[in-house]
Amino acid sequence: MSILTVKHVRKVYTTRFSSQQTVALEDVSFTVQAGEFVAIMGESGSGKTTLLNILSTLDRPSAGEVWLGERSLTSIPERELARFRHEQLGFVFQDFNLLDNFSVRDNILLPLVLAGTPEHRLEPALLPIAEDLGIAAQLGKFPYELSGGQQQRVAVARALITQPRLILADEPTGALDSRATGQLLEAFSHINAAGQTIVMVTHSVSAASAAGRVLFIRDGRVFHDLYRGAQSRAAFQEAVMHSLTLLGREGLHAD
Numbered sequence: 214m215s216i217l218t219v220k221h222v223r224k225v226y227t228t229r230f231s232s233q234q235t236v237a238l239e240d241v242s243f244t245v246q247a248g249e250f251v252a253i254m255g256e257s258g259s260g261k262t263t264l265l266n267i268l269s270t271l272d273r274p275s276a277g278e279v280w281l282g283e284r285s286l287t288s289i290p291e292r293e294l295a296r297f298r299h300e301q302l303g304f305v306f307q308d309f310n311l312l313d314n315f316s317v318r319d320n321i322l323l324p325l326v327l328a329g330t331p332e333h334r335l336e337p338a339l340l341p342i343a344e345d346l347g348i349a350a351q352l353g354k355f356p357y358e359l360s361g362g363q364q365q366r367v368a369v370a371r372a373l374i375t376q377p378r379l380i381l382a383d384e385p386t387g388a389l390d391s392r393a394t395g396q397l398l399e400a401f402s403h404i405n406a407a408g409q410t411i412v413m414v415t416h417s418v419s420a421a422s423a424a425g426r427v428l429f430i431r432d433g434r435v436f437h438d439l440y441r442g443a444q445s446r447a448a449f450q451e452a453v454m455h456s457l458t459l460l461g462r463e464g465l466h467a468d
């Protein structure tokens with residue numbers, strides 16, 4: 214079952230004070246099946262953030278269509294978008310985006326509280342996710358009392374708490390050291406194995422090789438679409454590296 218369908222998406226930015234136009238996405242098409250873990254790679258300026266903004270309904274394409282399941286994102290009225298995002302999507306960012314004055318527990322529960330979930334449903338939703346992500350002992354702490362890796366796993370728990378159809382992650386390992394990166398990727402693999410669909414933008418070959426598929430973007434198009442299949446992670450990492458040599462490696466790194 215396809216969960217995300219991107220059809221001939223084009224995005225042109227026009228600068229406000231001149232008529233100069235930048236074509237960020239020329240013609241992007243791909244489909245993500247339910248349960249896939251997809252990494253998106255491409256050099257700086259290739260349009261990854263633009264694409265992620267469109268998938269997350271923060272921006273609209275200049276042309277083309279994006280479907281989440283049977284819903285066309287371009288047809289959702291502006292006033293319904295925030296609610297749609299809340300209900301259907303989970304976000305993980307490079308810099309965690311946790312609220313410093315909220316405890317870990319309250320950070321994770323915030324999306325449910327905002328959605329008006331009854332009090333008695335909160336804790337039962339929270340505990341399995343916190344345990345799964347290895348942060349159950351941190352629930353009473355505040356974000357500044359945690360390591361970067363723990364903070365990012367709190368952010369993943371917050372993204373998962375609403376049981377979104379799709380998790381969108383933008384450079385989630387960008388601010389983490391290699392140990393915390395390994396733990397986060399393990400967490401992603403684990404939640405993906407449990408059925409969660411994930412789309413992750415990354416510069417890191419190592420992070421990309423944790424996914425089941427890597428889409429390479431170049432010049433505003435999908436340049437290459439690589440599936441892991443039965444390969445080991447190490448073999449897939451080699452294959453991703455090889456694709457990057459075809460792509461030109463500027464701005465991408467192997468760690």
Ligand SMILES: Nc1ncnc2c1ncn2[C@@H]1O[C@H](COP(=O)(O)OP(=O)(O)OP(=O)(O)O)[C@@H](O)[C@H]1O
Nearest residue numbers: 226235236237255256257258259260261262263264
């Ligand atoms: N708001 C904007 N107005 C005008 N041009 C923009 C805007 N946002 C992005 N661009 C341009 O669109 C192109 C794609 O940018 P985008 O940020 O999507 O690339 P990226 O692949 O995410 O890059 P990076 O890896 O450096 O984050 C670039 O040429 C960029 O300068």
